[in-house]
Amino acid sequence: MEGNVKVECTQGDITQQADLDAVVNAANAELRTGGGVAGAIHRAAGPELEEACRPMAPIKPGEAVMSPGFGLPNKKIIHCLGPVYNIDKPSDQLLASCYWNALKLAESVRLSSVGFPAISTGAFGYPLEEAAEVTADAIHSVISDLSHVALIRMVLFSDRDLQVYRKAFRINR
Numbered sequence: 463m464e465g466n467v468k469v470e471c472t473q474g475d476i477t478q479q480a481d482l483d484a485v486v487n488a489a490n491a492e493l494r495t496g497g498g499v500a501g502a503i504h505r506a507a508g509p510e511l512e513e514a515c516r517p518m519a520p521i522k523p524g525e526a527v528m529s530p531g532f533g534l535p536n537k538k539i540i541h542c543l544g545p546v547y548n549i550d551k552p553s554d555q556l557l558a559s560c561y562w563n564a565l566k567l568a569e570s571v572r573l574s575s576v577g578f579p580a581i582s583t584g585a586f587g588y589p590l591e592e593a594a595e596v597t598a599d600a601i602h603s604v605i606s607d608l609s610h611v612a613l614i615r616m617v618l619f620s621d622r623d624l625q626v627y628r629k630a631f632r633i634n635r
């Protein structure tokens with residue numbers, strides 16, 4: 463708990479977070495289906511998602527856009543394009559922008575809970591420890607500006623990812 467905002471790290475699948483108002487997609491610039499998180503989200507949400515996203519594409523690294531959740535249990539999906547590590551530079555600032563812009567969108571429609579995957583740490587090659595530090599700093603730096611979002615959940619796919627993000631967020635359990 464930091465002020466009125468709870469930040470937690472859990473191991474799981476981003477498409478299975480039924481108690482959250484929104485989940486974040488580790489998207490591609492075209493907002494199409496893909497591998498990893500984007501594939502899982504598009505499969506679970508259904509083909510309406512690609513259609514709804516088309517007019518908002520392309521997006522640039524660090525940007526975020528929002529769509530309905532369609533077949534997902536969440537009201538909204540926030541699509542972030544993470545940086546390709548060391549290609550989209552400065553990678554740390556672009557990764558931090560993903561989290562800031564996603565939370566700004568969530569606030570703009572008064573959502574109270576948002577789940578994030580570990581953006582850029584899969585196909586985009588961001589080293590896990592570095593991504594975890596940037597992510598924790600980015601989230602900690604905006605917490606005091608949030609007035610609607612009261613729960614931020616990092617959803618990590620593997621146990622190792624969970625341990626690394628817990629350490630970066632200084633959550634001991």
Ligand code: AR6
Pocket residue numbers: 474475476477488489490491494495496497498499500501502544579580581582583584585586587588617618619620623
């Ligand atoms: N739930 C939670 N985390 C997951 C899931 C899931 N269902 N599936 C994978 N992860 P990635 P990126 C983890 O590659 O690096 C796509 O093809 C995964 O283990 O999904 O931002 C898009 O189309 C890793 O730790 O996202 C883009 O082209 C993390 O989520 C590109 O990949 C992010 O992996 C985006 O690459």
